[in-house]
Structure formats: C-alpha cells, structure tokens
Amino acid sequence: MRSRYHAGVSTKKTPGMRVKELRDLLERANRAYYVDAAPIMADAEFDKLLAELGQLERDDPDLDDPESPTHRVGGQPIEGFETVEHAAPMLSIDNSYSREDVIEWHGRVLRGLGLDEKAALGGRAGLFGGGAAPNDAMPELVCDAKIDGVAISIRYEDGKLAQAVTRGDGVRGDDVTANIRTIRSLPLRLSGKAGEKIPEVLEVRGEVYMPLSVFGSINRQREADRLELYANPRNSAAGTLKNLDPGEVSRRRLGFAAHGRGEVSDEGFAPSHGGFVEKMKSLGVPVNPLRCRTRLIGEVLRTIDGFAAERHGMEYMTDGMVVRVDSFALQERLGRTSKSPRWVMAYKYPAERKTTRLIRVDAQVGKTGKITPRAVMEPVLLAGTTVRHATLHNYGRVRDAETEQPGVRTAIHLGDLVMVEKAGEVIPYVAGVVLGERPQGCEPVEAPTRCPECGGPVEIEPAEAEATPALETQRRCINPECPAQVREKLIWFAGRRQMDIEGLGEKTVDLIRSEAVGKIPLNSFADIFRLGRYREELLSLDRMGEKKVDNLLEGIEAAKGRGLARVLASLGIRHVGESTAKALAKRFVDIDALLEADEPELRPKAMTKDEARAYGLPEDPAERTSTELGVNTAPVVHAYLHSRPARQMFEDLRAEGVGLRSREFAKAAAGGGEAKAFSNKTVVITGTLETFGRDELKAMLEGMGAKVSGSVSSKTDLVIAGEKAGSKLDKARELNVETWDEARLLKELGR
Ligand SMILES: [Zn+2]
Structure with missing residues (x-):
C-alpha cells in the first residue's frame, strides 16, 4: 500500500497530477496518524510535502482547492460567528451520580420498551452477569x-x-x-x-x-x-x-x-x-x-x-x-x-478531592465591592492541574465549614488541612476541613471588618440562594471610589465580551494605575477614552513600546463605535447583562431616549393596563416588546440611570466621542408598518451589502421580529442576497425561496 504513495517527483507528471497525489498522500498520512494511530511518515516529511503542495497551489491558483490540506493552517481572520439553526436539535444528556441512578435508568428503559423488568433481568444473577446467560429480549447497551x-x-x-x-x-x-x-x-x-x-x-x-x-x-x-x-x-x-x-x-x-x-x-x-x-x-x-x-x-x-x-x-x-x-x-x-x-x-464520576495545608486567606474585592475569601494553599495536584488557590465562596462558609466527620461543622483555621475539590469546573474550591488534623494553637480565619483595599466600611448582606441563609453572608465594600472596585470595573468594561478594547487587559490597567499615578488618570470609564492625550507618558512606562501604545490607542478608538447596547452591558449596572442591554437598545434609539423614559417604560411586559394606555402601547402585554426588566429590577435600573454620577458619566463618555446610539433600535418597537414584513420570518442574509454591515442588518431584522439564520433550508422564508452571493443564493433558488436584492430590501424598509 505504502509504495503506491511514493513521494518522488516524476518528470512526466503535470503539476495538476502532482497536486492530486500530494493531497491524497497527506490526507492518508493524517488519517493514519489520527484515526488509525499508525503513522506512515515522520512529521518532518509531512511538513516538507505540505510545503511543496502549498508552493504548487501558489504557482497556479487554478490548482487551489478549499479542501486542500494546506488550508488547514488557517486562512484570513474572520469577522465573527453567525448563529445557525441545527437541522436536528442537539439535546443535552441527563446526568447521574450513583450506581443506583444507573440501575434505575435501566429499569425505566425496560419499562419504556414494555419489557417485564424482573423476568428480563433474571434475578440478581442477570443483573450482575454472574451465572445466567443474558436474556436476548434485553436491549443492547453501549458505553463510551x-x-x-x-x-x-x-x-x-x-x-x-x-x-x-x-x-x-x-x-x-x-x-x-x-x-x-x-x-x-x-x-x-x-x-x-x-x-x-x-x-x-x-x-x-x-x-x-x-x-x-x-x-x-x-x-x-x-x-x-x-x-x-x-x-x-x-x-x-x-x-x-x-x-x-x-x-x-x-x-x-x-x-x-x-x-x-x-x-x-x-x-x-x-x-x-x-x-x-x-x-x-x-x-x-x-x-x-x-x-x-x-x-x-x-x-x-x-x-x-x-x-x-x-x-x-x-x-x-x-x-x-x-x-x-x-x-x-x-x-x-x-x-x-x-x-x-x-x-x-x-x-x-464524583469530583476528585485532595487535601492540602491552608497557608493564608486573601480577601479579594470585586467590581461590585463584593469581598471574596480566597485560600492560598500548599500546591496540590488535582484532576490534572496543580492547584495553589481555591475559592472559599464567602465568609459564612469560612465560619461554618464541613468537616470529615458527618454532621460536624467548624470555623476554618489557618494551618488547617483542607479538602479541595474541582468538579470538572473552572475554579477549585475548599469543600471543608479535616478536623482530626488541626495543628495545636492555630487561629480561626477572621472576616474583614473594613475593606482590605481602601479601608472603607463593609456591609454584610444575606447571600442569594444559599443553602443555609442564616449563616451564609456576603461582605461588600460600599465605598464607590474604592480603588479595587474601580480596577475591576475598568477591566470588566474593557473585556472581550463587553467593550472589547484591544490592548487594555488586566496587566495594562494595573501598569497605568500603579506606575503612572498622578501622571495618567485612569479612574473612570471616560478616562479610558482620554488616554490618547497621554501618548508620551504611556511610552515612558515599563514594557510599553511604540507598537503596544499604538495598538492600545487604536483599540480605544475602535471601541467608541460599539453602540448603546454594548456600553450599557459594560458598565456593571446591577441586573443589566448582555441580553437586557440589547433589549433596552431595541426599545430606545439612544441614551437620551432611555434617560427620558419613566420607570414603567423600562418594564413594558409588567405594565398595568392604565400605564400601557398612558404610554400609547398595546394593552395586551404579549404585543409589547420586552426589555427583560421586571417589577423589582426596573426601579433599581431606573434609579441608577437617574443618579447624578451616572448622568455625569454618560455626559463624559459622549464628550469623548463614545457613541451612545442604539444599533438594535427598530421601529418594530412602536409597531411600525414595515416591521410586519419580517415578523416571525426566517431570514438568511448572504453576500455583500452596500448600505448595511451584515451584523447591523441582522440586529435590525431581529428587532423587527425576524429570525436570522445562517443556512438556507426549506424553513427559510426569505433570502436577502447582496453582491457576490454564492451557494446560499443557489440553494434558495433551488428550493424556491423568496429572494430580495438590496434595492428591494431598501424599498421594503421605506428608504
Ligand atoms: Zn474598598
């Protein structure tokens, strides 16, 4: 078999033949390596042949093919990911945690198939495969x-x-x-x-x-x-x-x-x-x-x-x-x-649990002021990684922790032997203490009574949804100028899922705030957008070269155009995450409209009939666009938006050129006529449009009640095809799906 794929170059071969030969050979090698676990060539030889193929494809672009193995090294960066509907749903699988669960599941399967459980199992011997031969009526099971x-x-x-x-x-x-x-x-x-x-x-x-x-x-x-x-x-x-x-x-x-x-x-x-x-x-x-x-x-x-x-x-x-x-x-x-x-x-499998010594407990202040105890421990290997830190969740659990003895609880002491778990989850946590191993004379861990970062007052509040609410409490620094909170807020604001400011990560925020104290102010969101005025000062910082500074300033410039929803989701307003921010941006055209809104307008679904009438909205709540804010949360958000610091902040952001207009706003919210054309329709956008960015159009159509999908199927109602529309347009024609070009789209939108 191998000799068929001998790699030598024959003079009689055309480049096209050689390309085909190389592709076959390389795919064969991949398969042998990854699927059959029986490699047929060394890595170096693979790389050499791949390079030869790449050269042939570059020499004659007609020989190039998207299926060629050379394309596995990755093409051009992409703009984003489209959301696509699955042809058949991807369901989740029920979990079980004990042998009894497994046996019960099996019983349900047998009953579901109309089999007599006992007869089918043939008693315990059948259950555990001891003596009796397996009953042919039993369904075959497979495990992986x-x-x-x-x-x-x-x-x-x-x-x-x-x-x-x-x-x-x-x-x-x-x-x-x-x-x-x-x-x-x-x-x-x-x-x-x-x-x-x-x-x-x-x-x-x-x-x-x-x-x-x-x-x-x-x-x-x-x-x-x-x-x-x-x-x-x-x-x-x-x-x-x-x-x-x-x-x-x-x-x-x-x-x-x-x-x-x-x-x-x-x-x-x-x-x-x-x-x-x-x-x-x-x-x-x-x-x-x-x-x-x-x-x-x-x-x-x-x-x-x-x-x-x-x-x-x-x-x-x-x-x-x-x-x-x-x-x-x-x-x-x-x-x-x-x-x-x-x-x-x-x-x-049960979470892996290891024991190690607790060295000390750090108090960390988050962006909302929440103070979280974090254990610093002697390193221990846990589920494949070395663990030195683990969360203790909150000080309630520090005061009242599990022990190795059932029913016995204790306050965690410094020097304790602690049990650490990682249930396949991200962050390891301290599950309890081995009381029998407590060294003599060690002291319980104290909860801070002042903020460990700013020395400000600490508020104690009941934690949400905890098992023993009387004991589980959270501590929060309530000083709004607390530097630790400001730091966390800035890092959050600049994060990838928020304003996505390239170059402004944790390290850079810390660098500017620690090394450039008094030289470069960075204490508010608006300060981020003022950094451009401090180019020289930024360049003087340790490890901040010309290229890094330029990247940072470009990243900041780019973030100005993210739109209202992203800004709202990045501010760390309680109850306002990504989806609520989007829902608000669908209803309000810009920040001014949002700031003018009364509190009931923030919770249209939960409006009373009288309120709906007063705001000229349909009386049936189902016909009103939701902002996802309810009766309890809308007042909190409303109060935040109307607080003096928030208003000042929006003014400052606007003054620095940060866009506060909605990209998601659609007339649909007001029940405009053109919205009806898209309501409940499944729409596919393909090709390049002159008037709209693809994301922009997608957001707009979704705002009008359309479902925007990434692939054409028989469920597609409408395909909007711009320039250079490819296979999706072909498929739409094949399936007889209605197709609009850009001119038709603009006409329908009344532009
Ligand atoms: Zn503080």
Whole structure:
C-alpha cells in the first residue's frame, strides 16, 4: 500500500497530477496518524510535502482547492460567528451520580420498551452477569467515555465538510466552520472504501477537545508571557473555537472525537449507535471508541468502575461514562422528555478531592465591592492541574465549614488541612476541613471588618440562594471610589465580551494605575477614552513600546463605535447583562431616549393596563416588546440611570466621542408598518451589502421580529442576497425561496 504513495517527483507528471497525489498522500498520512494511530511518515516529511503542495497551489491558483490540506493552517481572520439553526436539535444528556441512578435508568428503559423488568433481568444473577446467560429480549447497551470538551455538530454534504456548529442552546449554535477546518484529524472530504455510498447529508456530532499535552505547553508559555493561566482544557478549547483568527486556532492543535449523529439523509446508513461510529471511523473520522457492548446492566457498572482509574491516563479530560441503548429503532421508541432523550444517560464520576495545608486567606474585592475569601494553599495536584488557590465562596462558609466527620461543622483555621475539590469546573474550591488534623494553637480565619483595599466600611448582606441563609453572608465594600472596585470595573468594561478594547487587559490597567499615578488618570470609564492625550507618558512606562501604545490607542478608538447596547452591558449596572442591554437598545434609539423614559417604560411586559394606555402601547402585554426588566429590577435600573454620577458619566463618555446610539433600535418597537414584513420570518442574509454591515442588518431584522439564520433550508422564508452571493443564493433558488436584492430590501424598509 505504502509504495503506491511514493513521494518522488516524476518528470512526466503535470503539476495538476502532482497536486492530486500530494493531497491524497497527506490526507492518508493524517488519517493514519489520527484515526488509525499508525503513522506512515515522520512529521518532518509531512511538513516538507505540505510545503511543496502549498508552493504548487501558489504557482497556479487554478490548482487551489478549499479542501486542500494546506488550508488547514488557517486562512484570513474572520469577522465573527453567525448563529445557525441545527437541522436536528442537539439535546443535552441527563446526568447521574450513583450506581443506583444507573440501575434505575435501566429499569425505566425496560419499562419504556414494555419489557417485564424482573423476568428480563433474571434475578440478581442477570443483573450482575454472574451465572445466567443474558436474556436476548434485553436491549443492547453501549458505553463510551464522556469527554469533557466542546460539543460540535459537523455537517458533510456530498462527502465534503460543509459546516460546523457549536451546540449553543441546542436549537441554534455558532458557525465555527473556519476554525473546525484547522483540526488536522478531521477529514475535509470523507473517503470510504471503493463502492461505499456516502449519504448526501451526513451530520456527525462529537467533542472538540484540547489535548492535555497542548494545554500544558500553552499554559507554560502564558506563564512565561506573564499572562493569566487558562483554568482547564475545556475552557481553552471553547475559547480557541471562538478565536477569530483560524491561523491561531490551527496552532492550538485541537482534537475531535465523534460520538453521535445528527441529520443523515440515508435512513439505512447505520442501524445503531455502534454501527454509526464504525461507519464514521471507516470514512476517516476519528471516533470515541466504545468501551463496552452488553445486554447486562451489571457489565455496564463494571465498565464504569474499571474506567475510573484509567480515565486519568487519556489524552483528554473525561468526567464520566455515557451509557445508551444501541439500536436507533429502540431509541426512537423510547423517545425523549422535554429536556433530554430517554435512551441515554451520563454517569459522572464524583469530583476528585485532595487535601492540602491552608497557608493564608486573601480577601479579594470585586467590581461590585463584593469581598471574596480566597485560600492560598500548599500546591496540590488535582484532576490534572496543580492547584495553589481555591475559592472559599464567602465568609459564612469560612465560619461554618464541613468537616470529615458527618454532621460536624467548624470555623476554618489557618494551618488547617483542607479538602479541595474541582468538579470538572473552572475554579477549585475548599469543600471543608479535616478536623482530626488541626495543628495545636492555630487561629480561626477572621472576616474583614473594613475593606482590605481602601479601608472603607463593609456591609454584610444575606447571600442569594444559599443553602443555609442564616449563616451564609456576603461582605461588600460600599465605598464607590474604592480603588479595587474601580480596577475591576475598568477591566470588566474593557473585556472581550463587553467593550472589547484591544490592548487594555488586566496587566495594562494595573501598569497605568500603579506606575503612572498622578501622571495618567485612569479612574473612570471616560478616562479610558482620554488616554490618547497621554501618548508620551504611556511610552515612558515599563514594557510599553511604540507598537503596544499604538495598538492600545487604536483599540480605544475602535471601541467608541460599539453602540448603546454594548456600553450599557459594560458598565456593571446591577441586573443589566448582555441580553437586557440589547433589549433596552431595541426599545430606545439612544441614551437620551432611555434617560427620558419613566420607570414603567423600562418594564413594558409588567405594565398595568392604565400605564400601557398612558404610554400609547398595546394593552395586551404579549404585543409589547420586552426589555427583560421586571417589577423589582426596573426601579433599581431606573434609579441608577437617574443618579447624578451616572448622568455625569454618560455626559463624559459622549464628550469623548463614545457613541451612545442604539444599533438594535427598530421601529418594530412602536409597531411600525414595515416591521410586519419580517415578523416571525426566517431570514438568511448572504453576500455583500452596500448600505448595511451584515451584523447591523441582522440586529435590525431581529428587532423587527425576524429570525436570522445562517443556512438556507426549506424553513427559510426569505433570502436577502447582496453582491457576490454564492451557494446560499443557489440553494434558495433551488428550493424556491423568496429572494430580495438590496434595492428591494431598501424599498421594503421605506428608504
Ligand atoms: Zn474598598
């Protein structure tokens, strides 16, 4: 087999032939390496052949092909991710945490299939597979490891990788195709055995993960660069998938393992989960291997136990075992609840718990003044990472912590042996104290009575939704000028999901606020936009070269145009997050309109009939556009907006040129005529438009009640096609979907 792909250059070959040969060879090598775990060439040789292919494609652009392996190294940075509807919803799986849960689930499956549970099990011997032979009437079960990664649906059309979408809310996710294409183990084109038929549409679901070795080396580099470390491999895989630069994604070397199916156009493609996974593997897709196939639930339990230790030696993080009914026909009969399928269940291993010594407890002040105790401990290896810090949640839990003795609680003391857990979650936490190991003469941890940062007064308030409310309390610094709070607010404001100010991270904020005290003011949001006046002073700071300063100032300039919703969501107003800010921006055209609004106008859904009439809005609450603020929260937001400092802040931001107009505002809020044309319609935007940015138009149409989708299907009501519209327009024509060009769109919008 190998000699067929001998890499030598023959003089008789045309470049086109050589290109094809190289592509085959490189894909073959990828597959051998990632899918079959049997490499056929050294890395250096692979890189050399890849370089040769790249050169041939550059020499003759006609030979280039988006499916070529050279494109895996990542193309141009992308602008953002479109939201796309899944062809079949991506449901979540129910979790269970004990053997009893697993046995109960199995009982429900048997009853659901109309089997007599006891007869089918054949007594205890049947349950644990001791003596009795497995009953043929029992459904076959299959198990595979639950990979702690990011769930993705990958769609192949005519054997080519067409689209990759994150789970999102299960119904709609983000189109991350450009980034998924950089995953070397994933074939861009499926290749079956000769004569094997590949379904026209084949959606495979699986988990994108960051190999633990890659995770370790990235964090070592970040440590060297004095950047904040990533908390765990799942988060960095998720973060990587949302990176706008596919080139960077390619360098992160993500992995993929298939574990399920989405839409498949050929009904007879595979009759069962195990069969589907086998087929995918034979088509070159890396799969999550089955760990057992059995009719006995006892065998499933044994597999779960056996994997408990083995799982730590995997290339990826796993936190459990997925058990499912193998046959698709039986899966269908069992159906689903409103939340999740009945034929599958995930057993989750208990959180790993380690003990270590508590050295001290730091008090950290957050952007709302909340003071959180953080444990500093002797380093301990926990679920694959070294842990030195852990949260203690709040001082209530410090005063009243669990111990190793059931029912006994104690205040945490300095020097205590503490139990640390990380339940597959981001931040490790202190679960309790080993009372029997407490050294003599150590002191309990004291809660601060003054703010540890500014010395200001501290307020104690009951924590929200805690198990023992009498004891769980939060402490908050109530000094609005508290430097720690100002710091946190500035960092939050500049963050990626808020104003997204390139170059203004935690380190830079600290640098300016500590080294340039008195030289460069940075105490308010408006101060950020005044930094341009201090270019010379910024250049004099340690580690701030010309390029870094220019990047920072450009980032600040760019942030001025983010629009009202982003500004509102970035200010750290209580009860106003991303979605509420967007909802407000849909109703109010700019900050002035918002500031003029009375309190009832902020909660239109919760208005009384009289109020609705007074504001000229429909009496039926269902017909009013929501701002997501309720009766309790609207007064808080209203009071904030009308406070003197807030008004001053908006004035200052405006004076510095920060845009406070809404990008989401639509006449729909007032019930304008043109809105009706889009209400409840599923719209796809494709190609380049002259009048609108794509995001802008999407926001506007959504404001008028449209659902904007990323792909054309039979459910699409309307396609808006700009210049250079490609395959989506073709598909729309094929499906007879109504199509508008830009001129028609403008006419419909009354422009
Ligand atoms: Zn303070």
